[in-house]
Amino acid sequence: MTTQRLMLRPLAATDARALYAIFSDPTVVRYWSAEPWTDISMADTAIARALEAYRDETELRFAIELAGSREVIGTVALHHFYNQYNRCELGYAIASGHWGNGYASEAIEAVLDHGFNEVGINRVEADIDPRNDASAHVLEKLGFRKEGFMPQRWRVHGEYADTVFYGLLRDYWNDRKAS
Numbered sequence: 001m002t003t004q005r006l007m008l009r010p011l012a013a014t015d016a017r018a019l020y021a022i023f024s025d026p027t028v029v030r031y032w033s034a035e036p037w038t039d040i041s042m043a044d045t046a047i048a049r050a051l052e053a054y055r056d057e058t059e060l061r062f063a064i065e066l067a068g069s070r071e072v073i074g075t076v077a078l079h080h081f082y083n084q085y086n087r088c089e090l091g092y093a094i095a096s097g098h099w100g101n102g103y104a105s106e107a108i109e110a111v112l113d114h115g116f117n118e119v120g121i122n123r124v125e126a127d128i129d130p131r132n133d134a135s136a137h138v139l140e141k142l143g144f145r146k147e148g149f150m151p152q153r154w155r156v157h158g159e160y161a162d163t164v165f166y167g168l169l170r171d172y173w174n175d176r177k178a179s
């Protein structure tokens with residue numbers, strides 16, 4: 001998929017170095033439900049899993065490339081598909097050096113269009129740390145609604161972390177697109 005400034009494509013084995021740079025950065029995973037990666041083999045494993053899930057149609061994980069330079073600056077995924085309910089979850093991360101340029105919003109918008117219009121998804125869920133203000137802002141800008149709060153849902157980075165749960169229905173998406 002292409003957007004104005006980005007190309008979204010399935011991950012490839014050659015993305016390991018770029019992904020390792022992103023997910024070994026403690027600032028990127030600060031509000032993530034996992035610790036920073038400590039070895040490039042973790043990138044190889046994640047890519048192999050993503051490709052298997054892509055083939056099995058249980059997850060759509062994309063590399064986010066800058067259209068001009070072809071630099072991989074992040075990933076965005078629709079994952080945890082529950083096909084009988086047309087429901088899935090959304091995850092995303094952008095390399096910290098590229099934050100604040102609108103890239104996450106642009107990539108997620110394209111993936112949501114694809115999910116709702118091509119895959120037939122009806123509901124997308126996102127689970128974020130309440131301290132992750134940038135992530136909350138991106139979700140709310142795209143029409144996600146805050147649906148719930150779950151205290152101490154995760155144990156990561158040496159502490160329990162809460163969840164704010166967001167949901168986006170196809171109806172909200174279509175209304176937003178129409179207005």
Ligand SMILES: CC(C)(COP(=O)(O)OP(=O)(O)OC[C@H]1O[C@@H](n2cnc3c(N)ncnc32)[C@H](O)[C@@H]1OP(=O)(O)O)[C@@H](O)C(=O)NCCC(=O)NCCS
Pocket residue numbers: 027028029031032091092093094095098099100101102103104105106127128129132133134135137138141
């Ligand atoms: C969350 C994340 C993906 C945002 O990426 P990004 O490319 O910088 O996002 P965008 O530029 O599209 O949008 C960020 C928005 O948040 C706003 N923002 C940034 N920091 C903010 C803060 N501390 N408080 C409130 N809003 C903030 C920006 O102003 C921008 O809004 P605007 O477009 O209305 O100006 C990025 O910070 C990231 O990768 N974080 C680490 C991984 C992560 O937490 N992923 C989500 C876990 S579920």
